[in-house]
Amino acid sequence: MIRVMTWNLWWRFGPWQERSKAILETLRDERPDVVGLQEVWGRGADNQAGWLANELGMHWAWAPSPEPGRWQRRIDDPTVEVGNAVLSRWPITEQDTAVLPAGEEEPDGQQALYARVAAPGGVTVPFFTTHLISYPHASATRTAQVSALARFVHERRGDGDFPPVVTGDFNAEPDSDEMRLLCGTKTAPAVRGQVLLDAWRYAHPTAVGATWDLANPYAARTLEWHTRIDYVLVGPPGPVGEGHVRDVRRAGDGPVDGVWPSDHCAVVADLATEAGGPAG
Template sequence: MRVVTWNLWWRFGPWRERQKAILAVLRDLRPDVVGLQEVWAADGENLAEWLAADLGLHCAWAPSPFPGRWRRRIDDDTVDIGNAVLSRWPVTACRTLLLPAPAEVADGRAALYARVATPSYDIPFFTVHLTSAPGTSAVRCEQVGALAEFVSSWAGDTPHPPVVTGDFNARPDSDELRLFGGIRTAPAVPGQILYDAWDYADPSAPAATWTPENPYAARVLEPPARIDYIHVGPPGPVGEGHVLGVRRAGLAPVDGVWPSDHAAVVADLGEGG
């Protein structure tokens, strides 16, 4: 099973041209389940639904309940922003969690749960977008605590471990990532372990998903960082969810257009017996 996570940079930059580039990358990847962040919807159009229709995938979409701060950034009060899940298999249930944040940085970020029904078992799948405000590690720690509880609540009675994708806006050694994984420190939810899929990568492989290799990111003048993740719970009874490989994608222009300011992360997971 191929899983992808990707922040699509909403309606920023040359978004119409980027839309086609995003589709081209996903076509090449041929994913089974995708977690998307910064998805736009406006005037009867929805980027996730458009992608799903072309790729032959099911779509679950969760708009932010408070998009005002985002809309002011592009001076357009008609555009929604949210998370989405695309899936080869039907999505039989969805829930949304509004992430906690103090008023000064609150901009409606959320987590989306989608229960994906494969022929063999259900997959508890999540995608999330944490706050990106500078100096807000403590806020993200609170957010991953709420996210961990959300995952625990909806992991369900299935042999496949939960899969959590998203833009965490934090480096792997940060307090929030250590807390969420529950391996390098006490877990946010007692007994809940979530492996960072990149731990299975070739140690020599480039890892940054926010990198000045990308001209959209280079303009911000920040150092490269890995801030986008796929986390998976311990494998099921016959290896369901075991990470077989992981890599970056979306790190080149398509017909001269870079698809997003983030790289995607792609993980292949074992499907069990």
């Protein structure tokens, strides 16, 4: 199996230093092979993804936002960057980024990060992570963003047997226009013939799926509702079942030593390899 994970780390908001320790402990407990991270901070030579990778013995890729101004104004610090990152237990052999359209909103630097992961046994995983614009009214912009994301996935997925894995904070509910367009199973897909399957649909029917969970005090203080907005999406399985979802659940859904790691819960999914067993 290959264990993949997605998590929005809530940048430098709240008690971010204490939260960083809770994030690290959660990742240690979950032992993911590949992780898509959003709202990752960087400041000069210091980088949250780099620190996590060093502590966990993982490889990493980082894509800072080209338009960080709105974020920096929120903490009154123009020196701190924000971006997406990938952590991988195995080497990252290729990476690329695509800036997503801002539509009528203030440019916010939303982008997608691609990392090709060289897993054991000759398995290569085309892995993507992204963070779409968060305004509740901006469904049209998110729709444009997922169209651009879908094209980027199509261009970078390669021709291997392992399907593309697309992770991120989409700021959209499962039945929204933008998720229907991206997944391509309930409406025509953004790229003809390209379908992405929502891993959470393989969870037990009674499993708690909300990643914006009002049990979390950081989430509860907003006027947003209890819902699922973070996803692990995967293309249809390969010829012998590569990428098939074997298990899916939340993580980071409670405090660590009294500290909630982020305002979002993470999603963890176990995906089959071509050998049908552990990848390494």
